[in-house]
Amino acid sequence: MKILIVEDEPSLREVIQRSLEKERYVVETANDFNTALRKIEDYDYDCILLDIMLPDGSGLDLLQQLKTMHKRENVIIISAKDSLEDKVLGLELGADDYLPKPFHLVELNARIKSVIRRHQQDGEKDIRLGNVRIEPDKFQVMVADQELKLNRKEYDILLYFINRPGRLINKNTLAESVWGDHIDQVDNFDFIYAQIKNLRKKLKDAGATIELKAVYGFGYKMIVE
Template sequence: MKILIVEDNDDLREIIVRSLEKERYVAETAACYADARTKAFVYEYDCILLDIMLPDGNGLELLRELHAAGRRVNVIILSAKDSIEDKVKGLELGADDYLPKPFHLAELHARIKSVLRRQMRGGEQAIRIANVTIHPDTFGVDVGGKPLELSRKEYDIMLYLVNRQGRLIEKQPLAEAVWGDDIDQADNFDFIYAQMKNLRKRLKAAGAGIEIKTVYGFGYKLVET
């Protein structure tokens, strides 16, 4: 899961980054409106943590732009402006939650999980496809009720594809989601192949009822077998 942190306070931004990385999120950052806008329109994120008061603009305006462009992304507003007006504006513009500063990191983590669970899993704790169950809160995977051991990258790839079951996923957005935005500067995406090969091998050996198909020249698609 990849999260964009839009926050101009260097210390708070770093604290949030470190806490999210401990929770195994891929954390990207923007310290101003201009950078946040560029990243939000160039890359894909599972969630944006958005401060309202930025040195060169207002976070609510970014929400307006995303909404106008049809860019659907989970947004949690983080702001010291704890007013009813700001909350209402943010929610009307498409924000999924509002957390006033100061806040506890444990609450932030809980709200992120809640937003992602509602959007991707209809509120369910686990994801079930065929005989495969993924437990995002514990990073576990079961096949037919038996635990399946995966490396971190294998798990991250699988979770990304499972949340987009049946959709054609190109290599670049997959790589950015698992390795971070800077991976778009790589000469090629050969590093994905080894991870994908191992993941497929583990799923097949475990008798999983899902398969990751290669769509040559484009990317991958996860389907039931």
């Protein structure tokens, strides 16, 4: 799961980032309007934490940009500007939640899990496809009620695809979603191929009825056999 923090206050941004990384999210940050705009134009996120008051613009304008671009990111507004008007406008522009500052990190994490679960998991705590079940809160994968042991990136790849069954995903999109925007600096994707190869073998050996199918020249998609 990949999250973008749009927050101009350095200490708060860093605290939130560290907290979410401990929860095994891929976290990217933006400290102003223009940086955030470039990121949402170039990348996709599972959730955006959005401050309204930015040094070079308004977070509400970023919400409008998301709407214009037909992006479907989950958005939680985190702002000290706790006026009813801003809250209503933010929700009308497509924000999924509004958390006034100051807040507890445990509450923020619970809100993130809630909006992701609501939009990607139909409100369910578990994700099921074929005979595979993922419990995101426990980072646990079950195949026909037997636990499947995966390393962190194998798990992240499986979670990414199982939330997008049947969708063809190219290697660049996968890399950015699972490893973050610094993936642009690597020379090749051999390490991704290795993780996918291992994941496919583990699923097959466990008797999973889902398969991460390679589509030559394009990428991969998750199918149910």
